[in-house]
Amino acid sequence: MQILQYLINGISIGSVYAIIALGYTMVYGIAKMLNFAHGDVIMVGAYISFCVTNYLGLPSFVSVLAAVAVCTVLGIVIEGLAYKPLRGTPSLAVLITAIGVSYFLQNAAQLIWSSSPKNFTSVVTMDPIVLMDGKLVITGEVLLTVAACIVVMVGLTLFTSKTRTGKAMRAVSEDRDAAQLMGINVNRTISTTFAIGSALAAVAGVLLCSTVPTLMPTTGSMPGIRAFTAAVFGGIGSIPGAMLGGILLGIIETFSKAYLSTQFSDAIVFSVLIIILLVKPAGLLGKQIQEKV
């Protein structure tokens, strides 16, 4: 039964990685940039939710909405000020700007909310499901995060395949110049992508902190990198890939801690990642794009 509990633990943290990875992969797939500030937008979302619940005393669903609203605006502002002027430059330049934004958000958060950790109150009020005389416990957070992941995954897939904006996004992702020639407003499409990505980040922030209650200005950075890894793992740019990659990463991490070595679990996780990328160079569900000559 032990193994089942570890599996649940793995899915628990993995689904958190997955929902962060969905935001990463969305932005990467369309804007073709690694948005290293994504993890910090998550942190901001969690802080907003914390403040609305604890200082204004509003119910948790209001706090989630507030976090989504603030992060969406934040995402648009960041995109407009820091990324838009660099449209068309090599992706490395935007990557460095994203790192600058990440430093900025972390330090701003420290000045606003101080560096003392805050304990996030879970948005889930459901009692955990206890099976087999307490040998197997499934928390409400796991169920909510997995459900949220599936909803977001299906939602994003439908959005990109059915709606006009979604189709425009796919066109921009395939070939930016051609999309522009077809009358698609590339700039607006990319801004919309960031807005959606940031809204997802807010949801991810709330779910991350519901699972892992410690909230600090650096809360987003490590899960952010893990989720980025997960996104690549699943095939970056692929929406179901992000979900699969996140959950698998969580399970591998938990199992390596439980059965191999806790000290070397980071090394094990990343070694597995390298091996999988060597076997499938575009990630689990990524498309192997044939280069055109």
Added chain:
Amino acid sequence: MKTMLKNKNTRTNLLTYLVVIVAFVVMQVLNSQGMLGSSMKGYLVPICVYISLAVSLNLLVGVCGELSLGHAGFMGIGAFSGIVIAALLKDTIANDALRLVCAMFGGGILAGFVGFVIGVPVLRLRGDYLAIVTLAFGEIMKNIVGNTYAGIDDTGFHMAVSTSKMKLEAGGKYIINGPLGATGVEKLASFTMGFLLVLFTLFVVLNLINSKEGRAIKAVRDNRIAAESVGINVTAFRMKAFVVSAFLAGMAGALFGLNYSSITATKFNFNTSINILVFVVLGGMGNILGSVISATLLYVLPEALRSLEDYRMILYAVVLIVVMLCTWSPKVKEVLSVVTDKASRIFKRKEAGTNE
């Protein structure tokens, strides 16, 4: 046209050496006059280290066009192996400078070797996948080194991955002590050695860039398929650049490690890799002198902002964003055309136009 281009390359290279030498002489003179404060003196060696790191990463990122996010991992391998080598050779080689050189080459060779071993499978990947694999490598290194125990006693050198397996005889001394890192390191580094390292790095990298191989490497960056079709062995060249870059990073790491009495594996984390990448990108991809300058300026910047106390890191972030926008934004780019690769190509075309 061809000879002119060659001259220009030589001129740029000479200028790079000149800048470094002049800077060294100026600092030495200021130092001998006692005009440098403790903090300024303290910056000298790390600046040299970061210049070498930035230049070697530029070889990979700027010249080869391969994004690496694990450069600090190679630096870490160099640092820890350099420290171990310096400690082991303590009784064999009395001369500190010689021992330092041995440690640096040892660290470099080990880092280069690890670079080779990783490079064989990994260099099949490209772009962001290579980036993530190098990131993973950096994390693996940090995790392993952070749990390594090494020490010497009368019976020789011992190494283990947990304290319980590590038994030193009485009088034995830990060199690397797990999460505590290397402690009680004998500080061998000096500014002169840092300067020599920078010169050596520049020599290796500039020669490689301007050689036939360098042109092949650039051809691979600009169009891999075209380069392959004219018979360039793409993988071999990428491998060469990767190993050289790792080797130089290892040397720089050894110098860094031997400049402080203690060092932990956490120093060689993702953030350090990113910082080196920032130096490279801000200095201009493929622009070696740019890397030298930006590494220096960006290393000193957060220190110079100390008077702002709690606000200094946020200001550093703002400066970073603003500088990126100023140097890369298409509008400002034309003005500062020298720093961008693309702009220089446009510029070359213009020049060719006037020549015609």
Added chain:
Amino acid sequence: MKKFVALLLACLMVAAMFAGCGASEPEETQAAANNSGETQAAAADGSAPAIKIGLTGPLTGGTSEYGLAVRGGMEIAVAEINAKGGLQIDFKAEDDEADGSDKAVSAYNTLKDWGMQIFAGAVTTGSSLAIAAEAANDQIFMLTPSASAVDVAMTGSNIYQMCFTDPNQGASAAELMSQKWPDATIGVIYDSSDAYSSGIVDGFLTKAEELGLNVAVDDAAFTADNKSDLSTQVTQCKDAGCDLVFLPFYYTEASQVLTYANTVGYAPTFFGCDGMDGILNVEGFDASLAEGLVLMTPFDANATDDATVSFVTQFKENNDGKVPNQFAADGYDVIYALYNACVAAGIDGNTPAEEACAMLQEQFATMTFDGLTGKSMTWDENGMISKAPAAVVVTDGVYVPMD
């Protein structure tokens, strides 16, 4: 040609920068000299100039919580001392970002350029190790509030500690457990990437073996990179049937363990170290989760003695109502210990750092100090502190001393 001109300009810029830095440095030193001159002038009413005490600690970044707490505690002590009249203290804190090499040494060098006579840092073990060698070399007296590794104090004869060393604390924990819970099945969760946590575990396991304690889980480690998920480690202890879980790490992670254990209905006795102090004051933390938690802390913010009450009141006033933890209290004690020693030895702003160092070493060898974190504290010849370990139990949301 244009490219060449631009490169030349860049070259000139670098030259100018170096020259600028080189030139500005002596000015700064001069300015510092002027400043001390002013202080001297200001203190012309017969008293000596202020003594310069410096601190380095993480003031930005992930661990800034601890650096800012120490700085807050020290600032209160400095303000109190300066208000008393007599020997004045000039205090300055620099950010070392909890780095263990170049940044820490830079922060320390900046303080040296400022004219620091006594070093009251660093906050983290990594930074302290890098700086201790410099301080030993410069013969600047160093009393660290919170760097607890044995190696720190062993670096030089002028390096002293205000906190317990890690193995020492681990051993005390093992002793306490063998007295109170001799038959318990013990599980240990720790941070293998952190020197503090691994140091305590090493000391604890050695002592536990000696005392014959039943340690069922001793390898449930996590690292700074994967600490966002501690559920596996808790599950390991739960499955091994541990009824006493030792958590030698900081309260930030401990609150995660307690929350998760509560969710899955696992309720052993949790046992923490001094890094656990502060858990009750984490904003939004449900204090009932910590009910029954045992921790070894030298400081209790709810103590009713006058010194603690006035310190806590002042700290809350300066920090938006934040309750001080033992880091702040250690910082406060460090300043008072240094102040007492300086007064006894007759050190003032005119004493060169090396002389002050020798005089302070003599004082610390013999002096006894009463502070917030303990009574009748003394230091041994290595610079390690000796004070009575104190353990408390969280009962109804407050610390109750363990008898």
